[in-house]
Amino acid sequence: MTITTPQSETELVVLPGRGKGRRRTTDAAPRRSGLLQFGHWWWALPGILLVLAIHYVATAAGGVFAFTNWSGIGAFDWIGVDNFVKIFQDPSKLLALWNTLFLAFGSVILVNVIGLAIALGLNRGLKTRYALRVLFFMPVVLSPLAVSYIWKFIFDFNGPLNTFLRAIGLDSLTKAWTGDPTFAIWTILIVIVWQQTGFAMVIYMAGLAGVPVEIEEAAAIDGANLMQRFWHVTLPAIRPAVAIATTLGLVNGLRIFDQIMALTGTGPAGATATLATEVYKQAFTLGNFGYGAALALVLTAIILVFAVIQQRVTRSNPED
Amino acid sequence: MFRYTTLTFLREVGFWLLAALFLIPFFFLVMTAFKSDEELFTTSPLGGPTTPDFSNFTELFTAQGNTNIIQGLINSTIMTVGAILGLVLLGALTGYVLARSTRRWSKAVYYLFLIAIVLPSQLGTVPLYIGARAVGLTGTLWGMIILYIGMMLPLAIFLYAGFFRGLGTEYEEAATIDGASRTQIFFRIVLPLMSPATGTVAILTGLIVWNDFFTALIFIGGSSAQTLPVSMYYFIGSLVSQWNKIFAIVLVSMIPILAFYLFAQKKFIQGFAGGLKG
Helix, strand or coil: CCCCCCCCCCCCCCCCCCHHHCCCCCCCCCCCCCCCCCCCHHHHHHHHHHHHHHHHHHHHHHHHHCCECCCCCCCCCECCCHHHHHHHHCHHHHHHHHHHHHHHHHHHHHHHHHHHHHHHHHHCCCCCHHHHHHHHHHHHHCCHHHHHHHHHHHCCCCCHHHHHHHHCCCHHHCCCHHHCCCCHHHHHHHHHHHHHHHHHHHHHHHHHHCCCHHHHHHHHHCCCCHHHHHHHHHHHHCHHHHHHHHHHHHHHHHCCCHHHHHHCCCCCCCCCCCHHHHHHHHHHHCCCHHHHHHHHHHHHHHHHHHHHHHHHHHHCCCCC | CCCCCHHHHHHHHHHHHHHHHHCHHHHHHHHHHCCCHHHHHHCCCCCCCCCCCCHHHHHHHHCCHHHCHHHHHHHHHHHHHHHHHHHHHHHHHHHHHHHHCCCHHHHHHHHHHHHHHHCCHHHHHHHHHHHHHHCCCCCCHHHHHHHHHHHHHHHHHHHHHHHHHCCCCHHHHHHHHCCCCHHHHHHHHHHHHCHHHHHHHHHHHHHHHHHCCHHHHHHHCCCCCCCHHHHHHHHHHCCCCCHHHHHHHHHHHHHHHHHHHHHCHHHHHHHHHHHCCC
16 A cells, blocks of 8 residues: 555655556656655644644634633624733733743843853863763753742742841841742742753753864964853854754743742732733633633734744854 | 863862752752651751651642542653654654655645744643533543644654654665565664654653643643642642642652653753754
C-alpha cells in the first residue's frame, strides 16, 4: 500500500523505485539534484489537522467571541468593540496590563543579566562547573506552582525572611511581603527570576562554548581589556543565544499565571493581577466568556507584537 | 592564558557559596516539612525540627477526594507518558515529511507550526473548553492527552524537523536500494537514528505537560482525572499557614521530577540548550 501511491506529493523518485512507485515527477524542483524523497505527504496530515484545530481554529473562535457578550451558555449578542472599550476604561484592567508588562520585561532583563553573568563566571577554568551548572539549573525543571509555595513561606510574616531581618536588627523592614500592595508584585518577580535564571544560564553556556578561545586571546594580545573583550568579542558571538533566551523569556513572561495564583492569588485587592489571571477570572470564574476572550485577544496581540519586534531587533545585525 | 590560579580557586569557592544561597529555599522546604504542628510555632523558621515528624506525610497520603495526591500522581504520570508517546509519533512523522519535502506547501506548513509555538493558549482556551465539553472530553484522561498532544505538537515538530534536516539521506537511499518500504525505512532506520531528537522532544514536552497548571485547572479541575499540580492547589487551598503540611505535599510533588532530573541531568540540560537553539 505504501509503495503503490505514485500520486504521493513528497515522492520524487529520481533513482529507480520499485513496482508501480516508479514514476518521474518533473513539476517539483528539488533543492539539490538527485535528492530522494521519502515518506508520504499524508503522514503529516494528523499533525497538521490537530494543530489547525487546537491552535488556529480555537484561537480564531476565541477572537470571534471577543466581540460578543456570551456567558458560556445560551444565546449571545454581537456587541462590537464594547469589550475592548470596557477593558481600556477599567483601571483594574489597565493595572493588570501594566503588571503583565512589568513582570515580562523585569524578568527578562534580570534573568538574562544574571544568567549571562553566571555563565561567564562558570565558562572557563572552573573544575566543578558542570556540578554547579546542575545546581543552578535545578529550579527550571520544577513546577512553578510548587516553587511559588516555597517562596510564599519565605515571604510569610512569620517566615524565614522576616525572622532573618529581626535577627540582624532590621525589625523596621519586616512586613507581610506578599500582602503588601507595593512589594507583592516584586515577590512574584523574584520567584520568576529565581526559577528562570538557570535556563538562561544553560543557553548562554552553550553559546559561550562555541566562542573560540583564540579570538579572545587575540583580542587580549591586541590590548583589549575585560570589558572590551566582552562587548566587542563575546557578546556579538553569542547573539543567537541572546535572541533565543530573551524571546522565550518574554513570551513566557507575558503569560505568567501559576506563580501569581500560588503566591498572592492576584491580591492584595488585585494589585498583582495580570492579563492571564484576569482571563481566567472573567472567563472561568465569573462566566464572562466574551469579556475574557477580549482580554485574551489583547494578551495575544501583545505577545505576537513583541515576538516580532524581538526577532527583528536581535536578528537584524548586518554583520551576522 | 586560562591557567588555574588562586583567583580561579576563589571564584570556584565563591560560586559554591552562591549556589548554596541560591538553593536555600530547598533547605527551608525539607526542614519545615518534617516539623510537627507544635514545632512549626516553637522552632525558628530558619532552622530544622528538634524531632523529625512524619505525620504530615501520612496525612497527605490518606487524603481523599479532591485532594487525593496518589491519584494525582498516577493521573500526571499517565497523561505525561501518553502525551509523550503521541508527540513522538506525530511529531516525528510530521517533522520528517516537512524536512524531506521540497514542495512549497511544506514551507508554509512549517511556518504555521512556528507561529503556533508563540501563540498564547489563553485565547484558544475558551472555545477549546466549550468544544471539549460538547464532545465530552473535559474531565477525562483521554481528552487531556489529546489536548496536550495538540498543544505541544508545534514544538515537537519544530524540534524534529530541525534534527531531520541535519540527517543526510544516505541511509534512506541505501535502504531503498535494499528494497525497504517507506514505512520500514522510517520506523526501522530513520526513527532509531533520531533517538537524541526523541530524547529532547520527550524531555521538553514532558516537562511542560507534567508541570502544567493553567490548562489542567480549567479542563480537569474538580474531576477524578486531576493531575498533581491541580490536586496540590486544592490541597493547599484548604490549609491556612500550615506550612509543615503544605511543604509535605510540595516536597512529594517535587521528588519524581527531581529524581529524574538528577538521574538524567546531562540529557535535560543538553535538551534545553541544544534543542532550543533552533
